[in-house]
Amino acid sequence: MSEWTHIKIGDRRPEGRVLVAYMDESDRRFLDAVLGEAAPKECVAIATWNKGKSIWVTDHWYIRTVYAWMPLPAPPAEASYDQ
Numbered sequence: 001m002s003e004w005t006h007i008k009i010g011d012r013r014p015e016g017r018v019l020v021a022y023m024d025e026s027d028r029r030f031l032d033a034v035l036g037e038a039a040p041k042e043c044v045a046i047a048t049w050n051k052g053k054s055i056w057v058t059d060h061w062y063i064r065t066v067y068a069w070m071p072l073p074a075p076p077a078e079a080s081y082d083q
Helices: 025-035
Strands: 018-024 041-050 054-059 066-071
Touching: none
Parallel strands: none
Antiparallel strands: 018 041, 018 066, 041 054
């Protein structure tokens, strides 16, 4: 499996779909309001870099808090059902 690449300002972003690690701030704001404190949640998603908008995009939303990415791993080998 590949290693995570931490993003630095000025680094070239990958092309195509990759795994991205990011901090989910939406839950944090809600929990801060309800409980008074909460830590941001670390998440992983499949996303692409949109050069025109300079933002990471999944199939359903934009992600602004990406801090690392890695190539998608190879799919698993087909399972053998012979016994």
